[in-house]
Amino acid sequence: MNLSFIQPPQVAWASGALADGPLLRKSTRIQDLTDVFADENARQQLAGEQVVYDVEMLDTSPAEGELYTGVTHLYPGRVGCEYFMTRGHFHARREQGEVYFGLRGTGLLLLQTEQGNARLEKVFAGSVHIIPGFTAHRLINTGEEVLSALAVWPGIAGHDYAALARGFRIRVFEENNRVQAKEVQNG
Amino acid sequence: MNLSFIQPPQVAWASGALADGPLLRKSTRIQDLTDVFADENARQQLAGEQVVYDVEMLDTSPAEGELYTGVTHLYPGRVGCEYFMTRGHFHARREQGEVYFGLRGTGLLLLQTEQGNARLEKVFAGSVHIIPGFTAHRLINTGEEVLSALAVWPGIAGHDYAALARGFRIRVFEENNRVQAKEVQNG
Numbered sequence: 001m002n003l004s005f006i007q008p009p010q011v012a013w014a015s016g017a018l019a020d021g022p023l024l025r026k027s028t029r030i031q032d033l034t035d036v037f038a039d040e041n042a043r044q045q046l047a048g049e050q051v052v053y054d055v056e057m058l059d060t061s062p063a064e065g066e067l068y069t070g071v072t073h074l075y076p077g078r079v080g081c082e083y084f085m086t087r088g089h090f091h092a093r094r095e096q097g098e099v100y101f102g103l104r105g106t107g108l109l110l111l112q113t114e115q116g117n118a119r120l121e122k123v124f125a126g127s128v129h130i131i132p133g134f135t136a137h138r139l140i141n142t143g144e145e146v147l148s149a150l151a152v153w154p155g156i157a158g159h160d161y162a163a164l165a166r167g168f169r170i171r172v173f174e175e176n177n178r179v180q181a182k183e184v185q186n187g
Numbered sequence: 188m189n190l191s192f193i194q195p196p197q198v199a200w201a202s203g204a205l206a207d208g209p210l211l212r213k214s215t216r217i218q219d220l221t222d223v224f225a226d227e228n229a230r231q232q233l234a235g236e237q238v239v240y241d242v243e244m245l246d247t248s249p250a251e252g253e254l255y256t257g258v259t260h261l262y263p264g265r266v267g268c269e270y271f272m273t274r275g276h277f278h279a280r281r282e283q284g285e286v287y288f289g290l291r292g293t294g295l296l297l298l299q300t301e302q303g304n305a306r307l308e309k310v311f312a313g314s315v316h317i318i319p320g321f322t323a324h325r326l327i328n329t330g331e332e333v334l335s336a337l338a339v340w341p342g343i344a345g346h347d348y349a350a351l352a353r354g355f356r357i358r359v360f361e362e363n364n365r366v367q368a369k370e371v372q373n374g
Binding site for chain 1: 188189190191192193194195196197198199200205208245247248250251252253254256280282283284285286288295296304305306307308309310312313314315316317319320339340341356357366368369370
């Protein structure tokens with residue numbers, strides 16, 4: 001029997017930094033996001049190497065029933081007038097949900113059902129987002145600092161990006177120094 | 188299409204208080220914890236109405252794949268020399284895991300497999316605990332303030348208390364002003 005007191009991984013609530021765990025990291029750059037933003041010409045004029053978001057996650061079991069924990073850091077910026085955002089995805093296992101917690105910065109969580117109904121939740125330090133199954137999700141940074149969010153999701157959920165190849169039904173732009181959400185037909 | 192910005196529920200990281208959500212609350216008192224502590228006589232001499240821990244959770248869907256979010260507030264105290272703790276449980280759906288995040292206070296998370304192997308992880312503000320499937324879990328407050336922890340778990344996980352009727356294999360006591368973990372045969 002192990003009677004020692006084990007030091008677990010840690011998260012810094014103010015920054016979302018993960019420590020003392022087996023970590024996986026992935027950066028997504030402007031050059032990785034072809035056809036994700038409304039203004040593809042504007043995207044091509046930005047530096048391709050610029051990081052739009054970083055994801056750090058604990059490298060734990062992907063077995064049925066196990067939960068993953070990770071943090072997304074979405075940087076401030078725009079492609080044309082459209083705010084930086086994650087690619088967004090459905091889960092490959094459609095019934096699997098997810099929970100997001102806002103840690104710092106300000107933004108929006110775009111949720112969309114398979115029937116194409118979309119809605120936006122405010123993201124800020126301490127916000128809690130219960131993402132149901134069968135619901136695609138995308139983070140949008142509408143602020144001027146890093147938007148960091150903690151996520152917990154099932155290891156078996158997987159990702160399905162192809163189902164959103166035509167994009168989400170709402171896009172979020174800066175217009176007249178205000179955050180504006182617009183319905184779009186084909187994403 | 189709903190283009191408004193929806194206000195989500197919130198959690199206060201410093202206290203674990205949940206707000207603006209559909210909440211369920213449950214208090215567990217000394218009188219509810221028969222035979223949970225080593226010294227049953229000492230338990231019976233405490234005020235039965237005294238709350239040992241409160242759980243608040245968001246009242247969301249329990250369907251397969253959906254995740255629950257809740258906070259446990261475990262108060263400081265002892266039954267005899269044994270620190271206040273939660274009853275602890277396996278999930279009824281044994282393969283289902285859980286994630287705990289320490290928010291305030293200091294304590295231990297006791298984990299035990301179905302084979303009876305137990306271990307202890309330190310709980311503190313920012314600690315992250317990946318609880319695998321097939322693993323019972325119990326919080327123990329070894330400090331002098333409230334121990335609050337945020338949890339995310341699958342809605343279909345359920346609880347199985349009966350499998351631990353003989354208790355966990357480790358108990359944690361205060362002895363000589365120190366936190367002492369001891370292996371026990373029958374819990």
